[in-house]
Amino acid sequence: MILTPFGERPDTRDARAGKAHVAGLFWAFGASLLALPFARQQDAPDWGATDHTRKLAYTDDEDESPLDKPFAMDVREFDEAVAEDPDWEVAGSLAELVERESAARYGRESERLASSGLVDLTRLAAGERVFLLECAGCHGSEGDGGGPAATHLVPRPRNLRRGLFKFASTPVGSRPLREDLFDTLTRGLVGSAMPSFRLLPEEKRWDVVEYVRWVAIRGEFEQVMLDIAWDDGELPDPDEVAEIVEHRWRRENQKVSYPSVAEPPFDEESVARGRELFRGSAGCSACHGDTGRGDGPSADEFRDGWGYRIYPRNLAGASFRVGDEPERLWSVIANGIGGTPMFGQAGAASPEGIWDLAHFVQHVAAGGEEAGR
Ligand code: HEC
Numbered sequence: 079m080i081l082t083p084f085g086e087r088p089d090t091r092d093a094r095a096g097k098a099h100v101a102g103l104f105w106a107f108g109a110s111l112l113a114l115p116f117a118r119q120q121d122a123p124d125w126g127a128t129d130h131t132r133k134l135a136y137t138d139d140e141d142e143s144p145l146d147k148p149f150a151m152d153v154r155e156f157d158e159a160v161a162e163d164p165d166w167e168v169a170g171s172l173a174e175l176v177e178r179e180s181a182a183r184y185g186r187e188s189e190r191l192a193s194s195g196l197v198d199l200t201r202l203a204a205g206e207r208v209f210l211l212e213c214a215g216c217h218g219s220e221g222d223g224g225g226p227a228a229t230h231l232v233p234r235p236r237n238l239r240r241g242l243f244k245f246a247s248t249p250v251g252s253r254p255l256r257e258d259l260f261d262t263l264t265r266g267l268v269g270s271a272m273p274s275f276r277l278l279p280e281e282k283r284w285d286v287v288e289y290v291r292w293v294a295i296r297g298e299f300e301q302v303m304l305d306i307a308w309d310d311g312e313l314p315d316p317d318e319v320a321e322i323v324e325h326r327w328r329r330e331n332q333k334v335s336y337p338s339v340a341e342p343p344f345d346e347e348s349v350a351r352g353r354e355l356f357r358g359s360a361g362c363s364a365c366h367g368d369t370g371r372g373d374g375p376s377a378d379e380f381r382d383g384w385g386y387r388i389y390p391r392n393l394a395g396a397s398f399r400v401g402d403e404p405e406r407l408w409s410v411i412a413n414g415i416g417g418t419p420m421f422g423q424a425g426a427a428s429p430e431g432i433w434d435l436a437h438f439v440q441h442v443a444a445g446g447e448e449a450g451r
């Protein structure tokens with residue numbers, strides 16, 4: 079069975095019986111800081127042979143994310159919590175309310191989606207075909223990151239339905255550009271399972287970029303509806319929420335930072351300046367450790383925006399997700415990594431300083447920095 083995104087939900091989702099309890103989790107994410115994961119304990123339901131993706135939603139493993147499950151499941155958790163809390167003003171099923179609002183605004187045929195101009199609707203059907211063929215095995219047919227391969231992969235395939243991405247030419251908290259998503263697809267994410275789709279015809283890559291945008295924008299709308307509903311005890315005005323989300327995705331609000339000065343020579347002086355910044359004002363050592371081994375004092379403290387444990391990279395011998403080109407290292411250091419604790423330096427260090435940092439990182443990656451110094 080192929081599940082179309084946002085379409086009919088399998089019955090197995092209703093079959094669960096379990097208690098939700100709320101666990102607070104905050105992660106730094108630009109101005110929008112709040113996520114509400116739900117930890118749960120319950121018996122695993124009886125799984126149909128075809129429904130691998132759903133299995134992920136029923137786990138007690140600490141390192142399995144409670145967030146990483148389809149939207150409708152989140153909402154049913156909310157419904158359970160709402161039912162137990164007399165202060166809530168929402169009567170009935172929050173799940174149904176939010177799904178209805180989401181379908182009305184971001185269903186394929188919706189006027190709002192068409193007039194927003196945020197998704198090129200002429201590419202959507204083709205994009206969906208590419209997605210189901212090429213991406214669903216990892217990212218799940220609903221884009222929730224729960225494809226059949228997902229449990230075997232570290233890092234896990236992205237849940238694309240949170241509007242949250244790691245790698246972009248825009249700072250953490252801002253949304254990626256179309257070009258960023260296209261680049262990620264083309265390049266792949268080195269050192270993760272995310273392959274390069276260089277061999278996929280360019281037009282198909284652009285098609286699936288539109289599809290990813292649609293999944294992300296719609297998913298983000300649903301998530302923000304829930305977050306606000308949770309905080310306020312009532313359903314927010316859906317059009318206001320749609321405004322908030324769409325604002326984030328408009329080109330004019332996606333500030334790009336590219337290297338604005340030419341790369342200085344990669345020499346000992348630059349590496350030394352980079353080392354000083356790394357250990358000093360740029361604060362990299364707190365996570366990555368003085369010699370970049372990923373063993374700084376804060377290294378064990380973090381969860382990412384999807385609810386998983388995340389550790390600072392050991393930069394020694396590392397291959398970088400963004401690839402080896404110096405410009406890309408500049409960009410990842412300047413912009414930070416979305417959904418992770420790694421904030422960007424664009425506002426803090428000078429563009430030259432960021433080059434020096436990139437050089438120090440390359441020096442560490444090439445084995446030039448002894449451990450424990
Ligand atoms: C073999 C598994 C696999 C396949 C197939 C796959 N991905 Fe991924 N994808 C991943 C993993 C794993 C990550 C997370 C990497 C990380 O967190 O560093 C990811 C991350 C992403 C991201 C997020 C990038 C970011 O900046 O956060 C996007 C977008 C994405 N994939 C799109 C796609 C699309 C579109 C396809 C199909 C054309 C696809 N992926 C196919 C495994 C896969």
Ligand code: HEC
Binds near residue numbers: 361364411436
């Ligand atoms: C608050 C903790 C934290 C700080 C501070 C931090 N990082 Fe990171 N960094 C991380 C984490 C976590 C990852 C792994 C992200 C992932 O795997 O998705 C990472 C990954 C990286 C990567 C790999 C990028 C890639 O494309 O694979 C580089 C390079 C890097 N950091 C450099 C730096 C530099 C330089 C600084 C200081 C300017 C810095 N980091 C500060 C937490 C931090």
